Amino acid sequence: MGIGTSSGVIRDFAGSYYVSEDNMAFGKPTKYWKLDPSKSNCNWDLAIGSAVDVYKTRTHNLCIDNCHSMVAMALNNMKYDNSCNWNMVKLAFYLIFYSKYVSFGAVLKSWLPFCIILSAILIFSFHSKLGF
Incomplete structure (x- = not known):
């Protein structure tokens, strides 16, 4: 900031x-x-x-x-x-x-890494509960 x-x-x-x-x-x-x-x-x-x-x-x-x-x-x-x-x-x-x-690219730069990490955690959690 x-x-x-x-x-x-x-x-x-x-x-x-x-x-x-x-x-x-x-x-x-x-x-x-x-x-x-x-x-x-x-x-x-x-x-x-x-x-x-x-x-x-x-x-x-x-x-x-x-x-x-x-x-x-x-x-x-x-x-x-x-x-x-x-x-x-x-x-x-x-x-x-x-x-x-400042732009749509700035939105992606701000949120895309978080969304990818969150998705990976959710997918890993879901698969581990199913026994994969």
């Missing part, structure tokens, strides 16, 4: 002590949620820059302190939508309901 500056540069906490610039850790974005800069209560780029400065000094942790946390901090810094309680869980729900896929 990353957040775009006013010039369209995506910032992403991609690893310990590293915030990437237009080079996201897991490749090009497949989904996006278009934020409204008018809902920011301060300078958009300064709020993102402040979060970037903090996350350049942090160790990346997949479960606790990650790219979602950095985006939440940027949104809290700018008091986006008059809120200071952005966090990973809230962002996840907002992405589910407000984001859009």
